[in-house]
Amino acid sequence: MSDRPTEEPVARRVRPDVQRNLDALLTAAAEIFASDGVDAPVRRITARAGVGAGTLYRHFPQRSDLITAVFRHEVDACAEAAPALAEQHEPVEALTLWLQRFARFVAAKRGLKAALHSGDPAYESLPAYFQQRFLPVVTELLESAAASGELRAEIPPYDLLRAISDLVSPDDQGYTQRMIALLVNGLRHGTDGALPPATDGERG
Amino acid sequence: MSDRPTEEPVARRVRPDVQRNLDALLTAAAEIFASDGVDAPVRRITARAGVGAGTLYRHFPQRSDLITAVFRHEVDACAEAAPALAEQHEPVEALTLWLQRFARFVAAKRGLKAALHSGDPAYESLPAYFQQRFLPVVTELLESAAASGELRAEIPPYDLLRAISDLVSPDDQGYTQRMIALLVNGLRHGTDGALPPATDGERG
DNA sequence: GACAATACGGAACATCGTTCCGGAGCGCAA
DNA sequence: TTGCGCTCCGGAACGATGTTCCGTATTGTC
Numbered sequence: 317m318s319d320r321p322t323e324e325p326v327a328r329r330v331r332p333d334v335q336r337n338l339d340a341l342l343t344a345a346a347e348i349f350a351s352d353g354v355d356a357p358v359r360r361i362t363a364r365a366g367v368g369a370g371t372l373y374r375h376f377p378q379r380s381d382l383i384t385a386v387f388r389h390e391v392d393a394c395a396e397a398a399p400a401l402a403e404q405h406e407p408v409e410a411l412t413l414w415l416q417r418f419a420r421f422v423a424a425k426r427g428l429k430a431a432l433h434s435g436d437p438a439y440e441s442l443p444a445y446f447q448q449r450f451l452p453v454v455t456e457l458l459e460s461a462a463a464s465g466e467l468r469a470e471i472p473p474y475d476l477l478r479a480i481s482d483l484v485s486p487d488d489q490g491y492t493q494r495m496i497a498l499l500v501n502g503l504r505h506g507t508d509g510a511l512p513p514a515t516d517g518e519r520g
Numbered sequence: 521m522s523d524r525p526t527e528e529p530v531a532r533r534v535r536p537d538v539q540r541n542l543d544a545l546l547t548a549a550a551e552i553f554a555s556d557g558v559d560a561p562v563r564r565i566t567a568r569a570g571v572g573a574g575t576l577y578r579h580f581p582q583r584s585d586l587i588t589a590v591f592r593h594e595v596d597a598c599a600e601a602a603p604a605l606a607e608q609h610e611p612v613e614a615l616t617l618w619l620q621r622f623a624r625f626v627a628a629k630r631g632l633k634a635a636l637h638s639g640d641p642a643y644e645s646l647p648a649y650f651q652q653r654f655l656p657v658v659t660e661l662l663e664s665a666a667a668s669g670e671l672r673a674e675i676p677p678y679d680l681l682r683a684i685s686d687l688v689s690p691d692d693q694g695y696t697q698r699m700i701a702l703l704v705n706g707l708r709h710g711t712d713g714a715l716p717p718a719t720d721g722e723r724g
Numbered sequence: 725g726a727c728a729a730t731a732c733g734g735a736a737c738a739t740c741g742t743t744c745c746g747g748a749g750c751g752c753a754a
Numbered sequence: 755t756t757g758c759g760c761t762c763c764g765g766a767a768c769g770a771t772g773t774t775c776c777g778t779a780t781t782g783t784c
Contacts, residue, residue, distance in 0.1 A: 331781060334731070357771065368733030373773070434634060435690065438772085469702070479699055482686045486639065495683055495703075498673070502706030535750060538762070561740065572764030577742070642741085725784100732779070740771080748763070754756085 338375055340365040346386050353427030354383050379438040380431075384445050387425065391449050394421045398453045407461035412500050414457055415480050418450065419492045422484045429484050450477055461503075468506030542579055544569040550590050557631030558587050583642040584635075588649050591629065595653050598625045602657045611665035616704050618661055619684050622654065623696045626688045633688050654681055665707075672710030 344365035348356045361382075362372050376382040384391075397417055401410040422428055431439040432446065454473040461467040476499075483495045548569035552560045565586075566576050580586040588595075601621055605614040626632055635643045636650065658677040665671040680703075687699045 371732060430638065475695055475698060479687060483683060491679055494679060498706035499702055501709060502702035505705060505709040575763060
């Protein structure tokens with residue numbers, strides 16, 4: 317790219333005022349997301365951050381950009397929790413525990429589930445982001461469980477990830493846990509040919 | 521209430537213009553819902569019906585009122601499909617087939633799934649309506665399957681109903697069917713104590 | 725210290741749900 | 755049939771929201 321002898325990355329050094337606004341926006345958004353959900357009005361975020369709407373849209377053209385930026389660390393933490401679980405538990409148990417972990421994460425972010433499934437262009441890149449981060453994790457867990465012989469049914473990893481976030485509920489009462497257990501149980505025992513194979517076009 | 525000797529119901533006879541507007545609204549809403557989803561702008565519906573916004577809101581104060589009115593017949597048909605299935609198939613097969621029927625119904629109504637789970641006050645009465653109509657159906661199907669001994673795990677009927685609508689997806693590719701099969705499979709084989717019991721406060 | 729590039733704030737616009745009220749349309753009685 | 759009173763109607767108006775745009779302020783550099 318560049319042949320300038322600098323130790324900095326390609327990008328120009330960020331102006332301090334830009335950095336300050338960015339931090340203020342991320343902090344404000346995190347607080348507002350926590351209290352009002354990820355679909356909170358833009359004005360509330362900009363007001364708390366003390367910036368104008370233009371500043372927000374320049375840094376985060378789509379709402380999903382702001383959401384991913386705010387949750388990035390927690391998403392990483394969730395993904396990185398898998399190896400430890402795989403080490404300390406039997407494969408199927410590890411899979412179950414991580415799915416519960418993932419479900420708790422989604423459930424804790426008010427409005428995130430709806431955003432993931434809304435189809436709203438403002439949240440367009442959200443599913444892709446979560447897939448990119450979590451798909452390798454589920455795939456690995458599923459393959460381990462299959463290799464151990466504890467899992468007799470096959471499922472596209474994407475389907476499982478999608479199902480878990482589908483089954484997250486705000487007023488839970490154990491509902492999501494029960495459903496995860498039921499799904500894993502279904503996987504454990506095989507589908508005895510009753511399950512139509514995912515023949516073509518897995519999905520993009 | 522009234523002691524007038526009329527053979528009519530308590531309510532006054534509807535004026536023909538009122539009936540005409542009502543029909544126009546229902547027809548227009550059905551068309552718009554089909555093409556744009558149940559969350560289509562109010563103005564689009566009133567425009568197509570050739571009425572003002574006030575007319576719509578007088579007849580249907582909440583959006584969910586309009587939705588239930590539009591889908592009423594199809595909801596009834598879906599609920600009433602259960603007995604025939606129960607008669608012609610083994611209990612678990614009947615359960616599976618009806619769940620698929622229900623899933624197809626929800627999937628066919630664009631935006632209905634999101635409306636059911638949105639928590640938006642405009643859709644407030646929607647979940648209750650669906651429960652009232654479908655809960656007896658699932659309960660009956662589940663009890664038959666349990667009585668036949670083919671089902672070894674228990675599940676609150678409400679959970680199952682909720683799960684199916686949760687698992688409906690716009691770009692399906694067989695995903696929902698696979699998940700239904702997996703869930704039923706999990707129910708069929710019992711949960712071997714791995715499933716935490718729904719201890720308290722089932723949910724309203 | 726001055727200039728150019730960059731970023732900023734918030735007014736402005738479009739869209740949406742919802743309310744409100746002056747006027748039109750209807751049924752009923754004479 | 756005609757007139758009256760009541761019901762119902764249409765659409766303007768309001769507030770909230772996402773998004774864009776541009777004159778102004780801030781920053782880095784020479």
